[in-house]
Amino acid sequence: MTEILVTFLFVSGIKPPISPPKEEFNMLLATQTNRGLLQTLIQKNLDGVMVFDLSRKLLVWNEAMVRLSGIDTSLALGKDLFDLCPFLKDIGEQSFISRCFAGEEALSKNRPFFFPFTETRGYFEAHYFPMTDELGQVSEVLCFFKDCTEASLYDDSLVNLTESLRKKLMARTEELIKANVQLKEEVKKRRRFGFEVLLKNIEMTDSISYAKEIQNAILPPINRIKESFGDLMLFFKPRDIVSGDFYWFHRKDHLAYLAAVDCTGHGVPGALLSMLGYNALNQAVNEQKLIHPNHILAYLDKEVTEVFKSAHVSVKDGMDVSILQYNILTRSIEFAGAINPLFIIRNGELIKIKGDRYPVGPGISENKNFTNHEINLLPGDGVYLFSDGYADQFGGQHGKKMKYELFRKLLTKCNELSMDEQFHLIESTFRFWQGDLEQVDDVLVLGFKVE
Numbered sequence: 001m002t003e004i005l006v007t008f009l010f011v012s013g014i015k016p017p018i019s020p021p022k023e024e025f026n027m028l029l030a031t032q033t034n035r036g037l038l039q040t041l042i043q044k045n046l047d048g049v050m051v052f053d054l055s056r057k058l059l060v061w062n063e064a065m066v067r068l069s070g071i072d073t074s075l076a077l078g079k080d081l082f083d084l085c086p087f088l089k090d091i092g093e094q095s096f097i098s099r100c101f102a103g104e105e106a107l108s109k110n111r112p113f114f115f116p117f118t119e120t121r122g123y124f125e126a127h128y129f130p131m132t133d134e135l136g137q138v139s140e141v142l143c144f145f146k147d148c149t150e151a152s153l154y155d156d157s158l159v160n161l162t163e164s165l166r167k168k169l170m171a172r173t174e175e176l177i178k179a180n181v182q183l184k185e186e187v188k189k190r191r192r193f194g195f196e197v198l199l200k201n202i203e204m205t206d207s208i209s210y211a212k213e214i215q216n217a218i219l220p221p222i223n224r225i226k227e228s229f230g231d232l233m234l235f236f237k238p239r240d241i242v243s244g245d246f247y248w249f250h251r252k253d254h255l256a257y258l259a260a261v262d263c264t265g266h267g268v269p270g271a272l273l274s275m276l277g278y279n280a281l282n283q284a285v286n287e288q289k290l291i292h293p294n295h296i297l298a299y300l301d302k303e304v305t306e307v308f309k310s311a312h313v314s315v316k317d318g319m320d321v322s323i324l325q326y327n328i329l330t331r332s333i334e335f336a337g338a339i340n341p342l343f344i345i346r347n348g349e350l351i352k353i354k355g356d357r358y359p360v361g362p363g364i365s366e367n368k369n370f371t372n373h374e375i376n377l378l379p380g381d382g383v384y385l386f387s388d389g390y391a392d393q394f395g396g397q398h399g400k401k402m403k404y405e406l407f408r409k410l411l412t413k414c415n416e417l418s419m420d421e422q423f424h425l426i427e428s429t430f431r432f433w434q435g436d437l438e439q440v441d442d443v444l445v446l447g448f449k450v451e
Contacts (some may be wrong), residue, residue: 048145051131054101056081059140068147070117079426080432085116095221099204100128100141107216110148122149138149147249169306170272212242215271218278228256228328229448233419235426237443241244241329244270245387245442248281248323256326257293259287260446262340262387264317264361270442276307277319277360293323293336294372297360301338301370318361322385331450333383335373343408344375345382345415381450382415389443395433403434411447 048068051060061076069076071084096106100166106128113124125148131140226232230252237245244263251257259281263273280303284296304319322338326334335342337355344351353373377383391407394400410429414422426445 004135008218013149016364033055045144047147048143050081050143050145051140052081052143053140056097058084065145068118068145069115070120071115078407085113085115087112092221092223094124095223097126097141099222100130101138103130103137103138105129108216111214113147120441122147124148124182149165153208211270215242215246215274217388218275219246226247227251227257229258229326232424232448232451233420233423233446234433235390235423235430235443235445237430238437239389239439239442242271244274245389246278247275248278249444250282254328255291255298256328257323258326258385258448259321259323260385260387260444262320262389262444263318263361264441270315273304273317273319274363276304277321280304291325292372293325293334294370296323297321297336297338297370298368301360304360308362318359320355320359320387322355324383331377331379333375333377335375338368339371340385340387342373343382343384343386343411344377345384345412346378348412348415350412351386360373377450379450382411382447383450384411384445385446386446387442389441390430390445392441393434393443394432394437394440396433399437415449419447 014233037390045062046064048065049060049062050058050065052058058076058079058081061071061073065071065074065076066073069085084442090092091111093108093111096108099106108124108126108128110123110125112121114121123210125146127144127146129139129142130363131138131142141369200388222234225234228249232382235241236245238245246263248259248261249257261274261277263277277300281301284290284299288299290296290299298316300319300321322337322340322342324342325334335353337353338358338360340355342353342355344353352377355369356368358368391402393402395402410426414425417425430443
């Protein structure tokens with residue numbers, strides 16, 4: 001809740017302290033509780049602001065929304081969001097709202113809108129924030145609705161946007177490497193004077209903002225993946241603002257592809273690698289017309305290695321990847337892995353399909369021959385792809401790593417549940433295990449059940 005209030009202060013042009021004491025935050029939250037300050041900021045905001053409850057009933061409709069839609073506040077309040085803005089339903093905005101109902105922030109970009117009362121058409125950006133009650137449960141959603149039509153006219157497509165941001169990140173990479181060396185020296189000097197604050201301030205750079213925009217743009221909506229895989233679960237928890245883990249999806253006729261990718265590191269370096277990897281995977285299936293997972297992995301390895309060679313930067317980082325092709329008609333899969341394996345839970349038993357013992361990326365043997373595994377699935381089989389972040393998390397009674405033995409037991413135990421129920425169990429188990437300790441790595445777990 002604190003983060004939502006601070007974000008709203010920034011959007012409204014009121015700058016909060018960089019690192020306010022806990023007592024000051026409590027005072028801000030107390031003020032927000034009686035809604036006096038929040039209502040004032042809402043009306044002053046130049047962009048649209050909406051608040052609606054879990055039934056999508058509108059509780060707040062500010063003056064900017066009145067100007068844009070032509071619908072007066074008195075007519076809007078109490079109405080269903082989709083009844084008032086039917087275009088939101090037509091373009092599938094429910095996928096973003098559902099993520100917010102589940103407690104996540106969600107950003108929807110470059111989406112079309114049309115308000116018939118003012119005959120206004122364009123493109124919008126909507127940023128959804130979950131608002132919790134005193135018990136920590138999501139009760140309402142705060143939405144910033146920004147008309148970005150003018151900016152969108154300069155972008156031919158989302159591909160052009162991500163390509164432009166990629167070039168900026170590549171140019172920024174060499175600067176970050178030099179800055180990291182200087183940062184380490186500065187950290188040593190400031191160790192007794194609160195170097196953690198200095199480090200956090202330096203991390204809040206434009207590069208993080210670029211990387212966050214890219215990741216929000218490229219990650220596919222979970223509902224789109226469910227159209228191919230049915231009962232599916234995604235647990236995705238970045239350690240920092242941006243993530244070195246990412247998931248990838250592609251569908252061609254009756255073949256659906258799914259990948260879990262763990263880039264070395266996290267934060268800005270991990271986000272840069274993730275963007276390169278995502279583009280290379282798309283090129284493999286769309287331009288190179290590759291079908292088998294081992295061939296896709298080989299192409300990914302070649303492209304990532306060549307990019308870093310052309311940047312004249314010495315890089316030892318890489319990617320651990322698990323990728324599968326699912327034949328929807330035959331219920332069979334092909335799988336290839338770089339370090340990371342595939343788990344299949346069948347009749348209470350775990351089947352492990354190992355990945356090859358080398359990752360994707362430069363600085364490693366160039367004679368890589370990724371293995372393609374073919375597996376026939378049975379109804380009720382649970383199939384799981386994942387990064388190492390879940391098993392590597394420190395916690396529990398003794399503050400040690402969970403390790404894969406406990407992770408495998410957890411997946412085996414919950415396989416009889418639906419994927420929605422598995423998600424809640426996997427999420428709650430992670431939070432219980434972590435306790436008060438910091439998250440050590442990005443976390444990604446993907447699973448689907450064969451019907």
